Amino acid sequence: MPMSQAFKDRLFPHLENIAAHYGTPFHIYDEAGIRATGQQVKDAFAGIPVFREYYAVKALPNPSVLALMQDMGFGFDCSSVPELMLTRQQGAKGEDIMFTSNNTSQTDFAMAAADGGCILNLDDISLIDKVPSMPELICFRYNPGNRRTGNDIIGKPIEAKYGVSHEQIAEAYRKAKSRGAKRFGLHTMLASNELNYSYMVQTAAMLLELVETLGKELDITFEFINIGGGLGIPYQPDADPLNIEAMGKEITELFLSFKEQQGYCPALYMESGRYMTGPHGVLVTKAINRKEIYRTYVGVDACMSALMRPGVYGAYHHIDVLGKEGGETEVVDVVGSLCENNDKFAVERTLPKIDEGDLLILQDTGAHGHAMGFNYNAKMRPQELLLGAEGTVSLIRREETPEDYFATLTFEEKVLSL
Ligand SMILES: *Cc1c(COP(=O)(O)O)cnc(C)c1O
Numbered sequence: 037m038p039m040s041q042a043f044k045d046r047l048f049p050h051l052e053n054i055a056a057h058y059g060t061p062f063h064i065y066d067e068a069g070i071r072a073t074g075q076q077v078k079d080a081f082a083g084i085p086v087f088r089e090y091y092a093v094k095a096l097p098n099p100s101v102l103a104l105m106q107d108m109g110f111g112f113d114c115s116s117v118p119e120l121m122l123t124r125q126q127g128a129k130g131e132d133i134m135f136t137s138n139n140t141s142q143t144d145f146a147m148a149a150a151d152g153g154c155i156l157n158l159d160d161i162s163l164i165d166k167v168p169s170m171p172e173l174i175c176f177r178y179n180p181g182n183r184r185t186g187n188d189i190i191g192k193p194i195e196a197k198y199g200v201s202h203e204q205i206a207e208a209y210r211k212a213k214s215r216g217a218k219r220f221g222l223h224t225m226l227a228s229n230e231l232n233y234s235y236m237v238q239t240a241a242m243l244l245e246l247v248e249t250l251g252k253e254l255d256i257t258f259e260f261i262n263i264g265g266g267l268g269i270p271y272q273p274d275a276d277p278l279n280i281e282a283m284g285k286e287i288t289e290l291f292l293s294f295k296e297q298q299g300y301c302p303a304l305y306m307e308s309g310r311y312m313t314g315p316h317g318v319l320v321t322k323a324i325n326r327k328e329i330y331r332t333y334v335g336v337d338a339c340m341s342a343l344m345r346p347g348v349y350g351a352y353h354h355i356d357v358l359g360k361e362g363g364e365t366e367v368v369d370v371v372g373s374l375c376e377n378n379d380k381f382a383v384e385r386t387l388p389k390i391d392e393g394d395l396l397i398l399q400d401t402g403a404h405g406h407a408m409g410f411n412y413n414a415k416m417r418p419q420e421l422l423l424g425a426e427g428t429v430s431l432i433r434r435e436e437t438p439e440d441y442f443a444t445l446t447f448e449e450k451v452l453s454l
Contacts, residue, residue, distance in 0.1 A: 037270055037277070038354035038399040039318060043069050047423060048397075051320065051358055054421070054429050055395055061321040061338035063406050064421040064429070065101060069316035070402075071425065074108040077312070080284025084291045086303035090134045092265045093119045095309025095403035096317070100422050100432040102126045105312070113265070113307035114154070117147045124151050131155055134262065134307060136177060136223065138198055142166070157223050157262075161200055161208045164215060174212045175221035175262065176200045184226060184242055193226060205246070209254050220256050221305075222247055225264025229310060231275065233283035239263045240287045240304070244294050247302060260303040263287075267311035271352050271400050278311070310403040317402025319343050319353075319418075323394045332368045334390045339372020340379045341415035343401055344408045347378040355381070358395040360388035370396065374413045406433075414441055 043066045047054075054064070074089070081087035090111040093102065097119060102112065103126060111132040112123040123133055133154035137144045140159060145168055148156055157175040158164065179199030193199075200208050209220060222243055227235050243261040251257055270277050287304065295301035319342055325335030345351035355370065366389050370382040381398055390396070409417040416436035421429055 037275075038273060039315065039356075039397070040069060043316065043318075044356075047318070048358060050429075051395060051397075055320060055322070058419065058421060058429075058431065060395070061319060061336070061342055061418045062421050063317050063319050063342070063401055063418065064423055065096070065098075065313065065402055065432075066316040066423050067104060067425040068423075070101070070104055070313055071108065073312055073316065074105070074110065076280060077306075077308070078108070080280045081288065081304060081306075083284075083288035084304045085295075085301050086260075088303065088305050089312070090262070090305055090307040091312055092307050092309030093123060094407060096313045096405070097122055097407055098420055098432050099126060100430070101313065106132075111305075113309075117144060120147050120154065131173070134175070134223075134305070136225075136307070138177075140166075142168070155221065157221075158208070158212075159199060161204045161211070164208065164211045167215075170212060170215040170217050172217065173219040173221065173259070174217040175223050175260075176205065176208050176212075178202075178205055178222060178224045178243070178246065180224070180226070180242065184238070199224065206250055206253055209250060209256065213254065213256065220258050221260040221262060221302075222250075222258055223262040223264065223305075225266060225307075227264070227266035227268075229268040230266050231268040231270065231278050233279050233286075236263055236267065236283055237286045237290070240290055244290055244302075248294070248298060251298075257300060258302045260305050262305035262307060265306070265308045265310065267306075267308045269310055269314040269400060269403075271354065273354055280311075312403070314400050314403035317400070317405060319398040319401045319405065321396050321398065323390050323392050323396060326390070326392060331384070332366065334368045334370050334387075334396075336370060336372065336381070336396055338381075338398075338418060339374045339415050340376065341372075341374070341409045341411065342418045343381065343398065343405050344410065345404065346381050347376070348408075353381065353401065354399040355385065355387060356397040356399070357388045357390055358397065360390070360394065362388075364389045366390075372415075374415055376413070411436075411441060414438075416441070 090113040091105040092113045113134045129152045135148045135154045136157040138159040177199040181194045247258040321336040321338035327333040340347045372379040419435040420433040422432045
């Protein structure tokens with residue numbers, strides 16, 4: 037099931053009004069829904085002595101949404117310098133932030149260490165000698181190679197550019213320890229948009245096993261394991277949601293039996309993006325044209341700049357047409373205005389018959405939606421709104437303007453004479 041009935045009930049009766057007030061297109065996010073998912077995640081892992089979600093900032097890097105995460109007690113997973121800046125401006129500090137860069141630069145290291153630092157998650161053994169100063173707490177991203185498969189989206193770990201190999205992982209901690217690290221964590225990320233929760237249980241089991249063997253071999257204890265993000269959401273109307281309660285129950289059992297056998301219990305960290313906000317956002321766009329050639333095309337006022345997933349991955353985003361449920365249907369392509377034939381939100385989709393002026397609700401855009409938008413063809417990214425839990429709608433990012441697009445053309449002249 038895409039967008040929940042509760043979100044529809046909160047949004048649809050007011051949508052004409054919101055569209056008239058703010059203009060279209062816009063992404064709108066549902067505070068009540070985000071908070072409900074946050075609570076559900078906390079409840080699922082409440083049996084583990086220490087659990088924390090580190091929201092994957094790249095999914096929806098808007099300060100107002102990050103503030104909600106912080107209010108729920110969550111940390112942040114960052115993988116670039118501006119993401120670090122964003123979370124620190126939000127007031128996150130030190131171990132509230134996990135920095136999971138890959139192909140890490142010296143600029144990344146400098147920024148990671150600045151302003152009270154963060155949990156540094158190193159992507160390769162060679163980086164140990166490149167960290168300007170080894171922090172007390174260090175984490176490595178583990179790539180199990182042939183020992184585990186990735187899911188379909190992430191592919192085979194052996195072909196993935198991420199992480200420290202199985203052969204190098206013990207040496208990585210040994211080296212980090214000899215350079216002064218005293219506290220340790222272990223991270224991996226092997227799935228993306230995975231709906232089968234067993235996959236995440238297997239990941240937790242694999243990391244706990246590794247923590248046990250590495251701990252004995254190197255005489256260290258691990259403060260946490262981080263099973264990454266990758267929890268899926270049902271984009272298709274007939275897909276079942278991931279069973280977070282069962283996932284929580286089985287992972288909690290693994291932790292409690294680890295504690296019984298080892299005498300201590302690491303914390304569990306998770307860094308979900310999509311699962312936390314994906315279903316709690318929609319892109320609202322207006323039909324502005326209709327074109328009948330070999331197919332019927334409904335042209336809307338948003339394009340790929342607002343949502344790349346259908347064009348890039350052929351991803352399905354469910355569409356409702358406001359006020360047209362249960363009426364006459366037709367098969368159409370829903371398209372934007374970009375000069376790219378993959379600028380389509382839906383291809384040969386059966387939808388209610390759409391008239392110019394109708395509002396279309398493209399669902400599940402709360403993660404990797406606006407954030408993935410681009411400016412190709414000088415298309416501007418749309419505004420973002422927040423539907424507050426108290427029944428207000430606030431602008432939380434304005435629409436881009438041509439002035440924003442031209443901003444990088446204002447610079448100090450630089451010419452190198454050869
Ligand atoms: C993208 C990413 C995430 C979040 O992934 P979701 O599929 O949105 O949960 C978490 N951790 C890392 C390291 C990532 O790159």
